[in-house]
Amino acid sequence: MVRALSKNKQESIKSLVLQNKPYSVIMERIPNLKKFTLSRYANKFSPGRVTANPGRKAVLSVTTKSYIRKQIVNGTLKTAKAVHKYLVCTGHAISYSGTIKVMKSMNFHAKIKVKKPLLTKVQKARRLAWAEEHKNWTSDDWRRMVFSDETKVNVYGSDGCN
Template identity: 35%
Template sequence: MYQKAPSVTTSKNYLKLSNQLIPEEHQKIDGPKGAAKFLASQNVSMTNDGVKKMLRRKGFKARRKVKTNMISKDNQKLRLAWAKAHRHLSISDWRKWIFSDETRVNMWGSDGVSYYWSDKPGTMQPHQITPKVQNNGGGVMFWGCITSEGPGYGTTILEGTIDWLEYVKILDTSLLDTLEYYGKKSADVRFQQDKASPHRSVVTKHWFNENGFSAERVLDWPAQSPDLNPIEHVWTELKRRLDSYPNRPTTKEELATRISDEWNKFTKDDCLAYIDSMPKRIKAVIRSKGGSAPF
């Protein structure tokens, strides 16, 4: 005989769902669809809208998923060791660093946002993050750096990627021009870069040593660690500003002009706010045992 599905409004059904959302070992429910699927497995029928209403009534809120890069087990160990080796550095120490990176800026704007449901602030659990897909879609590459004095000179690459030859050109111009602009010498700063292959080429290492940087120290940065680099927040803000334009750029040249305009609007205080977060980033990586940090 056909049996009607039990009512979805009972406290028992609320309890079933909330018990699956709260404990870490059960945090597999991903949004209303996941909740509806779970309830269906418990012989409870509910629409996505019904799930949303129930979750809100019980105090749950939709929160943005944090985009992170995937981190291998080996790199987690290296990240943890690196964080422990640098946890003694003060904010004053970190202000001597120049943080650099490249980012891709899409012609049609940044990637979308995913959400998870929670009734309290959480940590970096699997259901709270979305792996980042890099180099997706058409656009331009932009290299930039930030210092405790403000943003450095940037370089936009309209076509192709940044290989070792292009990277050395960037170092020869944008990096050295940044030092000159702020009245600093290579001996005064600690330059940061990630472990992308152009950054580790023989020619690049030679350039660093010839220009007063220690290639060994420059390369001392853990792999798969954008969450440790404060310039990542600059990229987020830069793309937010670009997305706020009423019309999309029609050419890459127009996009490059907008990037330059917005990049030059960052201030010394903006850069200090990001750089001064380094001690917190270090602590977060140590707490996560080398895993993703909530930045």
């Protein structure tokens, strides 16, 4: 059976817990007190207490993150460098890697855009058929061909279309 603490120690724990002192301070003031024992008595004396959030404090507030998310979705901030530049200009002390971590926490992940022609299977088949059809053309045949970039040129004014 577990031996109970003396009434004196229990009263000390109770007063320190009610003052919202951290466990580290209480354990320094009361010798030979284990963290588990302290936790058990703290829950006994103050069952509904709210403890401080452990860990490092966030650099950006919830509202700042919300604003950044909105700007990224709208397209105002398109890259991590743009987000970092914005944060530095607004006075936040955050590194570029920290900016990337914040963006990842908001489910924005970096992607390298794939450079490829946007051709469908039908377009590819037409191109291949055209190339095979003109494979055996001579230089004279190609001189008669006129290539265009499909730009519309109106000789006699506008027809209302761009």
